[in-house]
């Protein structure tokens with residue numbers, strides 16, 4: 712079962728919300744296949760100490776496998792990739808305005824707070 716390993720309630724995302732993220736994103740943004748059972752919600756802009764509930768909104772959360780989720784926290788190359796691709800945002804960036812790149816589909820997407828994602832163009836940085 713997809714996402715079965717994900718503990719409901721962790722990271723401020725409950726099981727019902729996580730099902731909506733899975734339905735929206737379908738796969739890990741790193742393009743991996745076969746790790747669906749390890750998918751977790753990733754907060755793009757960190758919630759910081761104490762956890763800001765406002766950053767639990769859908770535009771700030773994307774699904775990724777636990778492997779990449781760990782690498783972007785521990786590996787400099789992946790950390791840079793996460794920033795370049797909009798998987799990780801700075802505190803001053805607005806998730807609704809910042810597209811992210813999906814390596815599986817090779818498209819940039821904007822996401823809203825109604826669990827929609829829309830293909831968009833991203834100007835070269």
Ligand SMILES: [Zn+2]
Pocket residue numbers: 739740741742743746775776778779
């Ligand atoms: Zn992956």
